[in-house]
Amino acid sequence: MRKNIFIVSQKGLNPSYNQWAKEAVEEFMDMFPDYKNDYPISNLGNWKSNKATINKFDYLRLPAEERKLAIPMTDGNYLAPYESMDWTIAIAKTSAFLKDRPNQMNASLILDLMDKDPTVQKFPQIAINLVKDDIFATTNGEPNNFVYGLGRFDGGMVLSTHRYEQQYGNTPLAMKEVIKTIVMHELGHIFGATVEGRNNVSNRDGYGQHCNCPDCIMRSDSVAKSDRLTNDRLKNKRNNKPPLCKECQAMAEAQMAQLSGNSQKIYKATNNFNRITNEVQRRR
Numbered sequence: 001m002r003k004n005i006f007i008v009s010q011k012g013l014n015p016s017y018n019q020w021a022k023e024a025v026e027e028f029m030d031m032f033p034d035y036k037n038d039y040p041i042s043n044l045g046n047w048k049s050n051k052a053t054i055n056k057f058d059y060l061r062l063p064a065e066e067r068k069l070a071i072p073m074t075d076g077n078y079l080a081p082y083e084s085m086d087w088t089i090a091i092a093k094t095s096a097f098l099k100d101r102p103n104q105m106n107a108s109l110i111l112d113l114m115d116k117d118p119t120v121q122k123f124p125q126i127a128i129n130l131v132k133d134d135i136f137a138t139t140n141g142e143p144n145n146f147v148y149g150l151g152r153f154d155g156g157m158v159l160s161t162h163r164y165e166q167q168y169g170n171t172p173l174a175m176k177e178v179i180k181t182i183v184m185h186e187l188g189h190i191f192g193a194t195v196e197g198r199n200n201v202s203n204r205d206g207y208g209q210h211c212n213c214p215d216c217i218m219r220s221d222s223v224a225k226s227d228r229l230t231n232d233r234l235k236n237k238r239n240n241k242p243p244l245c246k247e248c249q250a251m252a253e254a255q256m257a258q259l260s261g262n263s264q265k266i267y268k269a270t271n272n273f274n275r276i277t278n279e280v281q282r283r284r
């Protein structure tokens with residue numbers, strides 16, 4: 001199945017981030033040449049449709065469920081549900097938990113809403129949501145303190161530049177590489193590289209299944225830290241090694257094969273995954 005990858009960003013975010021995210025997707029897809037055509041990439045910036053803003057009468061005509069999701073604006077108009085990045089940001093902020101962090105967005109909610117978006121249901125897509133405000137994620141409704149990024153299997157991702165700006169704001173080159181690492185890491189989650197039940201993965205810190213391999217970007221960044229993941233990725237790149245370890249790469253490819261529905265690709269990717277798992281097991 002063909003899925004568009006759309007890069008969208010919060011209003012006011014430096015457009016360099018969109019470009020870096022695009023480079024990251026391209027480098028990630030370089031690992032999967034058989035699937036490149038299945039995932040065309042577009043940079044949509046601060047995306048909005050021509051129905052993004054609606055007046056009171058349009059608002060009253062919305063189905064009751066959607067009316068609850070519309071966001072009133074100061075000029076009397078409304079941000080219509082699912083029709084703009086501005087709406088996504090506004091609705092995610094209504095779910096901020098901490099009183100002293102009113103701008104901290106619920107990234108899990110953004111991904112939940114994407115699943116319900118009628119357009120996404122009609123045209124399966126992977127959205128890379130780049131935001132400049134802080135984000136948190138929820139596990140069974142319970143919020144955590146914060147996350148840098150969140151990627152969901154068979155869904156999309158949210159990446160916040162907020163905390164990276166504090167760390168790397170004065171060093172754009174370092175910032176670029178860290179952002180690229182996290183985009184690739186979240187793509188790994190989207191393509192199921194570290195799904196539960198696979199060998200050599202664990203949920204050590206409660207932030208989901210991550211890889212235990214020593215220099216793979218699918219290690220948890222709360223354990224390995226983003227700059228360590230980045231240094232290891234760049235070192236691998238200098239040695240012409242991919243950012244994912246063999247097992248993560250083979251697993252992601254097997255998932256892409258499943259999604260393609262192509263029986264030859266499924267056969268090839270499944271065999272490859274089993275071969276690599278056996279190889280790694282033998283070496284241990």
Ligand SMILES: [Zn+2]
Binds near residue numbers: 219220221
């Ligand atoms: Zn992760």
Ligand SMILES: [Zn+2]
Binds near residue numbers: 211
């Ligand atoms: Zn790995």
